Amino acid sequence: MKKLILGTAILALSAGIASASEVVRMGTEGAYPPYNFINDAGEVDGFERELGDELCKRARLTCEWVTNEWDSIIPNLVSANYDTIIAGMSITKERDEVIDFTQNYTQPDPSGYLALTGSDPDLKGGIIAAQTGTIQAAHIASSGATLVEFATPDETIAAVRNGEADAVLADDAYLRPIAEENDDLEMLKKTELLGGGVGMGLRESDRDLRAKFDAAIASMKADGSLNKLIMKWEIGPGF
Template sequence: MKKIILATIFAGVLAGPALAETVRMGTEGAYPPYNFINDKNEVDGFERELGDELCRRANLDCVWVVNDWDSIIPNLVSGNYDTIIAGMSITAERDEVIDFTHEYYPPSPSMYVALSGNNVDVNTAVVAAQTGTIQAGHVASSGATLVEFASPDETIAAVRNGEADAVFADGDYLMPIVEESGNELAVIGEIGIGGGVGMGLRESDGALKAKMNTAIDSMKADGSLNTLIKKWFGDGAQTF
């Protein structure tokens, strides 16, 4: 009798409400306004809101995982999480290793930022960039001396303390920092490199890619993606 009761309980637990598939969303958590860890120790930012909305539309149960930028692709392919949603530009090199969804953020310019009043030639100076970014690749081929850092924050600190003459990164990341620096920092150049930003997935994960693409397309169609972009990047931001 006991066995039957136990079996029923187990069956009840297992059969319960149909559980949505759990998807682990990997992000860097150090790149505001794309993604950052807020003071409540939660992942916050444009991609947090976007990701939660995409998961709701795709009927997925999403949890957020923070991982260093350096190892964000290796840890995706070895299965520690299922997506990369970390302001990652879609490039041909990355596409050889992982797959990307449709863009959820249009191409936006990268910027050079230096201390105000400094006359910097970005093609010969010492330029800081984050390791493994398209900006680091661009600096390396521009003739400037590249200094790489593991986190975006360290690239800014390098300019402030004189270790580098300028920093090269996404304009969306740099602009709030420049605006709040009280004229300490200034934008000295702007170039469009790289494509839009998409969600990274394992190449073998075609089903998840299809679900996310459908969700992204539906957010583009009803305008909610543009609203979200304007909320986090300002009214001047590129939209779809």
């Protein structure tokens, strides 16, 4: 079965693929490790940089990386300021009504709660922080807790430390390293399973480009290279 899937993906990649001269602008946030961040050299780095470069190679596309703040990342895609979103964006029904998605390149990964060490926050009736426009923010808003939103993930952590929020809800892969590196913060036991995994966002009119990236993602799933990247960056369960 894997050989059949791989063969189908290779055929899709080879049929009608654009030449390497086609430039695709890859839009990301650059502020959500390990998915994406800016390294000491001032370059986009992380799981999605490595993944995106490999997808572009397989699809024979020349890609350039563009950073954009999270709260306007979808409007700027629609406005053609870049051609894709590859920024830890979970596939949801609401987003899919505005943009298109490739197949997922991560499995749905639990979202976790981060709080001050030794605290016992009320997750049902307390004040919970989340980044604006995320699936975590939507979940809190419908949970009965009081939602406080911030433009960047760093600000959500600061809100817990300065007492503006009792806890923060975000991807476990983002929060857990922070808890491990800071004695004043800890992960709570409760988790939430949200969204349909992470995929690349594209304009609904760019069906050919979506097909190229879909084929490249499928080929990485089939040959095991996607799972290797997921394990390397400790993103969550593989395929």
